[in-house]
Amino acid sequence: MTDVYRDVDVTTTTVAPTDPLVAPEPFDVGRIRELFPILAQRVGDKPLAYLDNAATTQKPRPVLDALSRYYAEENANIHRGVYALSQHATEAYEGARAKVARFLNATEPAEIIFTRNATEGINLVAQTFGRQTVGAGDEVVISTMEHHSNIVPWQMLCEEKGARLRVVPISDTGELMLEELASLLGPRTKLLSIVHMSNSLGTINPVREVVELAQAHGVPVLIDGSQAAYHMPVDVQALGCDFYVVTGHKLYGPTGIGALYGRRALLDAMPPYQGGGDMIRSVTFERTTYNEVPHKFEAGTPHIAGAIGLGAAVDFIAGVGFAAITAHERPLLEYATAALEAVPGLRLIGTAPNKASILSFVLDGVHAHDIGTIVDTEGVAIRTGHHCTQPVMERFGVPATARASLAMYNTTAEIDQLVAALTKVREIFG
Amino acid sequence: MSDLRELYQEVILDHNRSPRNFGRLEDPTLQADGHNPLCGDKLTVALNVADGVVTDIRFEGSGCAISKASASLMTEGIKGKTLDEARALFERFHQMVTDQAAPADASLGKLTVFAGVRDYPARVKCAILAWHTLLAAVDNSQEPASTE
Numbered sequence: 395m396t397d398v399y400r401d402v403d404v405t406t407t408t409v410a411p412t413d414p415l416v417a418p419e420p421f422d423v424g425r426i427r428e429l430f431p432i433l434a435q436r437v438g439d440k441p442l443a444y445l446d447n448a449a450t451t452q453k454p455r456p457v458l459d460a461l462s463r464y465y466a467e468e469n470a471n472i473h474r475g476v477y478a479l480s481q482h483a484t485e486a487y488e489g490a491r492a493k494v495a496r497f498l499n500a501t502e503p504a505e506i507i508f509t510r511n512a513t514e515g516i517n518l519v520a521q522t523f524g525r526q527t528v529g530a531g532d533e534v535v536i537s538t539m540e541h542h543s544n545i546v547p548w549q550m551l552c553e554e555k556g557a558r559l560r561v562v563p564i565s566d567t568g569e570l571m572l573e574e575l576a577s578l579l580g581p582r583t584k585l586l587s588i589v590h591m592s593n594s595l596g597t598i599n600p601v602r603e604v605v606e607l608a609q610a611h612g613v614p615v616l617i618d619g620s621q622a623a624y625h626m627p628v629d630v631q632a633l634g635c636d637f638y639v640v641t642g643h644k645l646y647g648p649t650g651i652g653a654l655y656g657r658r659a660l661l662d663a664m665p666p667y668q669g670g671g672d673m674i675r676s677v678t679f680e681r682t683t684y685n686e687v688p689h690k691f692e693a694g695t696p697h698i699a700g701a702i703g704l705g706a707a708v709d710f711i712a713g714v715g716f717a718a719i720t721a722h723e724r725p726l727l728e729y730a731t732a733a734l735e736a737v738p739g740l741r742l743i744g745t746a747p748n749k750a751s752i753l754s755f756v757l758d759g760v761h762a763h764d765i766g767t768i769v770d771t772e773g774v775a776i777r778t779g780h781h782c783t784q785p786v787m788e789r790f791g792v793p794a795t796a797r798a799s800l801a802m803y804n805t806t807a808e809i810d811q812l813v814a815a816l817t818k819v820r821e822i823f824g
Numbered sequence: 825m826s827d828l829r830e831l832y833q834e835v836i837l838d839h840n841r842s843p844r845n846f847g848r849l850e851d852p853t854l855q856a857d858g859h860n861p862l863c864g865d866k867l868t869v870a871l872n873v874a875d876g877v878v879t880d881i882r883f884e885g886s887g888c889a890i891s892k893a894s895a896s897l898m899t900e901g902i903k904g905k906t907l908d909e910a911r912a913l914f915e916r917f918h919q920m921v922t923d924q925a926a927p928a929d930a931s932l933g934k935l936t937v938f939a940g941v942r943d944y945p946a947r948v949k950c951a952i953l954a955w956h957t958l959l960a961a962v963d964n965s966q967e968p969a970s971t972e
C-alpha cells in the first residue's frame with residue numbers, strides 16, 4: 395500500500411509548470427476513462443464532455459464498488475458494537491482515516507477528522523479553534539480569491555467576537571500579493587486561512603512560503619485544499635500548516651464526506667465542535683467528559699460509507715500517482731489554454747504562471763449563462779456564474795465567467811468539443 | 825433538448841443587443857433592485873406612475889441575454905398600462921415560462937418569444953427576474969427582489 399506513495403514528489407506543489415515530470419508507467423487516458431462509467435454517457439446525440447470537475451469530480455469503479463460493498467457486506471454502526479460485523483465496519487472506517495492520513499502525510503490518523511465537506515472543516519476550525527483564540531480587536535487574514543466557504547465562517551466569527559477580517563489582494567493575473575500578505579500579518583493576527591489552489595482562477599498559491607511568513611509572526615495557518623488535493627500531492631508536514639481541509643466529492647470520492655487535518659497539539663487543546671454520541675467519554679447530568687481526538691470532533695453516527703468511499707478514492711488517486719496525473723493534466727491545460735486563446739473575443743480570467751486545470755473565461759458580448767446553455771446542447775458541461783467567489787468576479791470587473799475545469803480523465807478531444815461549441819455560441823450571438 | 829433557436833429567438837437577441845428603455849430614470853415614483861443570487865445578475869427597475877398608470881419605465885443592470893431581453897420587452901409591454909394590468913401580465917408571463925402545460929396565450933403579444941424558456945428550467949429565473957423586480961417596485965418593497 396505504501397508503495398504507491400513513493401512516486402509522489404512533494405516538491406511538485408510549487409514547481410513551475412514547465413518542469414518535466416515523468417510518469418512511472420504509461421498513463422492511458424482511455425483506460426482511466428473506462429473506470430468512470432458516467433463518462434460513457436451521451437447528452438442527446440452528443441458524447442458528454444464533462445468539464446466541470448472543479449465543482450465535483452466523477453467517481454471511478456473502485457469507489458463505487460467500495461460503497462456498494464460496504465452496504466451489501468459490512469454495514470453496521472461503528473465503535474460500540476461487540477459483534478463481528480460492527481468490528482468490521484469500525485475497522486473499515488478507521489482504515490479509511492488512516493488512508494486519508496497517509497494521503498496528506500499527516501503524522502498519525504488521529505489528526506484526520508471526518509467532516510461533511512471542506513465547508514464543514516473550515517466551520518469546525520472557526521467554531522472551535524477560532525472561538526477559543528480570536529478576541530475583540532484581533533484579526534483573521536484571508537485572500538481575495540477565497541471560496542465563499544473560506545470567507546463567511548470567518549466573517550461570522552469576526553462579527554461575533556468584534557474581530558477584524560483582513561484581505562490579501564491579488565494581482566491582475568490572479569496571483570496572491572505576497573508583500574501585502576506579509577504586511578497584513580502582525581501581533582493582532584490570530585489566524586491565516588488561505589486557498590491552496592483557486593477554484594475560479596486556477597492559481598496555485600505558494601503555500602509553503604505563505605506558511606513561513608505566517609510562522610515568522612507565530613500565526614497559525616489553515617489551507618483550503620479543496621481544489622489542490624486532486625491535482626497535486628499534499629504533504630501537510632512539509633507544508634508546516636496547522637489545518638488543511640479537503641472535500642471528498644472533488645477527490646473522485648462520494649459527496650457528504652470531507653476531511654480536516656489538524657496538528658495534534660492544536661486538536662488536543664481545542665474544545666469540541668458538536669455535542670452528542672461518540673464524542674464523549676462519560677455523561678452524567680452533572681458533568682460530561684469528552685472523548686479524545688479525533689472522536690471529540692465527530693459527534694453522532696458519521697457518514698461511514700462516505701469515509702470508506704473516500705478511503706477508496708485516495709487509494710485510487712495514489713495508485714494512478716500524481717506524477718502520472720500531472721504529466722497528463724499539465725499538457726492538457728496548455729492545449730486548452732492555447733485552444734481557447736485562439737477563440738475570437740475570448741479572454742481568460744486567471745493567467746498566473748503557476749496554475750492548474752482551470753480555465754475561466756469571458757466572451758465579448760455574450761453572458762456566461764448563455765454560453766453555458768448553448769454548449770450544453772453540444773454535450774459540453776461547464777460551469778457559469780461566480781463560482782462562489784464573488785470577490786474574484788468583482789476584482790476582475792466581470793459579473794460572471796464560464797469555467798472549464800479538467801480532471802485526470804479529460805482529453806484533448808473534449809477540449810476540441812468545447813471550442814466547437816463556442817463557435818455555435820458565435821453563430822447565435824453573431 | 826429542443827432547438828436552441830426556440831430559446832434564442834431573433835427578437836430576444838435583438839433586445840439583448842439593443843435593450844429598450846435602458847438607463848436611468850431620474851426621480852422615479854417607484855423603484856426596486858432585483859438580484860439573482862445564483863448567477864449574480866443585478867437589475868434596477870424604475871417607473872413613473874400617474875393616476876395608477878405607468879407613464880415611463882426604465883431598467884439598468886447586467887445579465888444574460890434572456891434576462892436583459894426580458895427586462896427590455898417587459899418595459900415595452902408595461903408602459904401605458906395600469907399597475908393592476910401590470911400585475912395581471914406578470915401572472916400570465918409567469919405561467920407561460922414555468923408551466924409546460926400552459927396553452928399559448930396570445931394576449932402576451934411579443935412576450936410570447938419567451939415561451940421557449942420553459943424547456944430550459946435553469947434559465948426560468950433569468951426570464952423572470954425583471955418581473956419580480958417590477959412587482960417589488962409596484963408593491964413598494966424595501967427588500968431587493970430575489971429569484972430565490
Ligand SMILES: Cc1ncc(COP(=O)(O)O)c(C=O)c1O
Nearest residue numbers: 511512513541543593620621641
Ligand atoms: C476552493 C474551494 N473551497 C471550498 C469549496 C467548498 O467545498 P464543499 O462545498 O465541498 O464544502 C470548494 C468547492 O466548491 C472550493 O473549490
